[in-house]
Amino acid sequence: MNALRRGDTAAADGASAGPAAPVSPPSLPGPLFEALLDCAARRVSGVLRVAGDPGGTIHLAEGGVTAIETPGAPSPEVLLLRSGRIPEPGWAAAFTAAAPDGDLAAELIKRDLVGAGELEVLLRTALADAMFVLACGQVTGCELDQPSVDYLLPLMPPGGVGWLLAEASRRIQVLGSLPSFITHDRDRVAPASGRLAGTMLGGGQDQVLALANGRRTPRDIAFAVGRGVFSVTVQVARMHASGVLVIDSRRAVSPAVPGAGPASPGPAGRPDGTGSGPERGQPGLLPRRKRAGGPGQGRPAQSRPVAGLADRSALLRLLRPGSGTDQDQGA
Amino acid sequence: MAEDALLTELQALRDRVVGITDTALASRDGLIIRADTVDINPDNLAALAAASQGLAQRMAAEAGKGALREALTRGSGGCVAVYPVGMVALLAVVGDEGLDTGRLHRESRVTVEKLEGLLGGSGPGQAHAAAS
Numbered sequence: 001m002n003a004l005r006r007g008d009t010a011a012a013d014g015a016s017a018g019p020a021a022p023v024s025p026p027s028l029p030g031p032l033f034e035a036l037l038d039c040a041a042r043r044v045s046g047v048l049r050v051a052g053d054p055g056g057t058i059h060l061a062e063g064g065v066t067a068i069e070t071p072g073a074p075s076p077e078v079l080l081l082r083s084g085r086i087p088e089p090g091w092a093a094a095f096t097a098a099a100p101d102g103d104l105a106a107e108l109i110k111r112d113l114v115g116a117g118e119l120e121v122l123l124r125t126a127l128a129d130a131m132f133v134l135a136c137g138q139v140t141g142c143e144l145d146q147p148s149v150d151y152l153l154p155l156m157p158p159g160g161v162g163w164l165l166a167e168a169s170r171r172i173q174v175l176g177s178l179p180s181f182i183t184h185d186r187d188r189v190a191p192a193s194g195r196l197a198g199t200m201l202g203g204g205q206d207q208v209l210a211l212a213n214g215r216r217t218p219r220d221i222a223f224a225v226g227r228g229v230f231s232v233t234v235q236v237a238r239m240h241a242s243g244v245l246v247i248d249s250r251r252a253v254s255p256a257v258p259g260a261g262p263a264s265p266g267p268a269g270r271p272d273g274t275g276s277g278p279e280r281g282q283p284g285l286l287p288r289r290k291r292a293g294g295p296g297q298g299r300p301a302q303s304r305p306v307a308g309l310a311d312r313s314a315l316l317r318l319l320r321p322g323s324g325t326d327q328d329q330g331a
Numbered sequence: 332m333a334e335d336a337l338l339t340e341l342q343a344l345r346d347r348v349v350g351i352t353d354t355a356l357a358s359r360d361g362l363i364i365r366a367d368t369v370d371i372n373p374d375n376l377a378a379l380a381a382a383s384q385g386l387a388q389r390m391a392a393e394a395g396k397g398a399l400r401e402a403l404t405r406g407s408g409g410c411v412a413v414y415p416v417g418m419v420a421l422l423a424v425v426g427d428e429g430l431d432t433g434r435l436h437r438e439s440r441v442t443v444e445k446l447e448g449l450l451g452g453s454g455p456g457q458a459h460a461a462a463s
Contacts, residue, residue, distance in 0.1 A: 054349045071349040071429040078428045081407060088407050185349065215369055219349070223427045252346045 032134060033165065035142035039063060040161035046146035052138040053253060054185065056130065059151050064158025067151040068130035072137060072185060073229045074222055076126045076153045082226025086113045104152055123155040128167040129228040133219075135168040136184070138253075171230045179241040182218060183250070184233040189221075189240065190214035190248040201244065208235055214248035336449050341367040344442045350430030352409070355423045356416065356446060357381055364420065364450075371425060380413045380423035387413070401436055414439055417447040 035048055036058070043063035050056050056070025069075065080086040090113045098107040108114050114122075175181065182189070189212045200206055204227075211221045218233040225232070239245040341354045345367060353368040357377035366373035387402035402413040409427040412435060416422050422443055424435060 071431045071434070074429065082428075091407075213369055215352075219429075220352070220427065223350075223429055252343075 031142050032139045035144070036161050036165065039144065044144065044146075046144055046148050049143045049145055050134055050139055051141040051143070054133060054137050055139070056134055057149075058134075059148060059154065061148065061154075061156075061158045064160055065127060065131075065164055066154035066156065066158045068127055068134065069151070070130050070133055072133035072219060073130040074126070074226060076123055078223060079122055079126055079226050079228070080114065082224065084226070102150055102152075105154075105156075119153075120155070123153060124159060125228055127155055127159050128164060128171070129230050131164045132168045132171040132230050133184070135165075136172065175230075175233060175237065178234065178237040180237045182233055182237040182240055182247070184218040184229050186217060186251045186253065187236075187247045188215055188217055188249045188251060189236055189245045192243055192246045201239075204235060205239055205244070208232065208239065209244065212236075212245055217251060337365045337446065338367060340442055340445050340449070341365060344424070344439065348426075348430070348435050348438045350426045350428075351424055351435070352427055353425040355380065356420060357423060358420055359384070359418075368425075376423055376425075380411075380421055383411075384413045384415065384421050403432060412436075412439075414443055416443050417450065420446065420450055422446060 032050060038044075039046075039048060039060055040063040045061050045063075048058040048060060050058065050070075054070050054072030056068055056072065058065055059067040059069075074082070077091075081088060081091055086108070090111065091108075094104060094107040094111055094113060098104040105119060109116050109119065175184075191209055191212055201209065204225075207225055208221055211224050216224070218236045219229050221236070222229040222232040236245060240247070337356060341356060345351045345354055353366075353371050353376075355366040355368060355373050355376050356364040357380050358364060359381055361378040361381035363373045363377035366376070368376065383402050383404065384399070388399045391397065391399045399415060404411045409425065410430060410432065412424045412426070412432060414422045414424070422439065424439065426432075426435065
């Protein structure tokens with residue numbers, strides 16, 4: 001199953017950048033959504049390992065999400081440190097103090113390095129950003145791993161799956177509605193030639209402009225400045241539309257390979273939905289773990305790309321009433 | 332041409348693994364062969380990668396941990412990984428905080444093998460010839 005990706009053709013043949021042609025936004029991977037909704041319905045605690053590009057790990061507590069780790073979006077630590085919000089020595093001291101018991105959030109608050117409310121907002125935003133990135137990416141499989149694994153800065157109480165999926169959808173729709181469509185993890189941007197040097201743009205644009213070197217994607221810029229990928233992508237798209245930035249090249253991404261991830265292929269291991277399970281004996285694949293089960297456990301899940309991502313109702317159809325997933329566990 | 336192929340492999344690795352910011356291919360004695368870098372001095376990177384690789388190899392031997400697979404340096408802003416490439420060269424990979432080092436180690440295998448093939452043979456002459 002390949003999530004429909006905008007720019008796939010250009011990326012595949014290595015075509016150099018041209019003006020972004022308006023096409024529909026990427027679709028949301030079926031297996032990821034199905035796995036999440038299933039975990040929410042069954043109030044699972046554990047980690048959901050998402051194989052793909054960028055893939056990642058979703059930490060679950062009783063069906064809610066406490067954290068998402070992914071190479072595709074900055075973690076709370078990056079958001080706090082890279083932005084300069086918390087100085088490195090302060091972070092290191094809090095980390096050392098918290099290390100034995102693991103409550104880094106309390107230690108940061110106690111040391112007045114960040115306020116409780118501010119930290120919660122940051123954790124929520126980071127979570128929504130990471131889910132957006134996972135939802136836009138390639139997902140080749142989902143495997144549930146129990147018991148749960150410790151995470152440095154979990155969101156407590158956990159975020160609801162319904163809220164997170166709705167947030168991801170909203171972000172995708174916002175990007176699709178902008179005058180320029182920039183792919184956050186593929187478009188490498190650079191300053192447009194002929195720009196007046198020394199002109200201050202304000203609003204964080206100067207920092208983005210300084211980092212746009214033709215090698216960095218919006219995701220890379222986000223990591224470098226300690227901001228969310230979605231926020232930076234919106235800004236880059238606007239700067240592209242106003243002629244300040246150009247797409248220098250596109251990162252070539254190979255087609256999704258079934259099971260090409262840290263975990264063994266899950267129910268969605270084959271793009272056509274066939275296959276009888278994980279490819280045992282393949283070097284480098286970890287042993288099977290307990291699956292995110294549910295109806296038809298053991299039967300390979302059918303890849304079900306969500307058509308017309310711009311159609312919010314397609315997402316809402318997945319949030320079946322009565323599953324308990326559309327109840328926000330927070331603001 | 333061999334030089335294009337070497338750089339192509341470095342660039343392909345950066346495309347394949349999210350979070351890589353720079354890569355360099357260097358000889359074991361610290362000379363840069365090819366660099367896909369920006370804002371990092373490739374000569375300094377090559378020299379330090381070779382030193383770090385040599386030290387790591389001795390450390391692994393001293394601690395009885397077998398053949399060196401990877402020398403990894405972690406900082407608050409990211410990391411640098413150094414991998415042996417055959418007997419005469421090494422691959423340095425610089426990444427930001429989002430780089431998944433486990434994935435990098437797996438994905439770099441293909442690159443290391445291709446680089447080794449392109450450098451050809453195991454004599455130091457090949458590495459230095461490629462650098463010139």
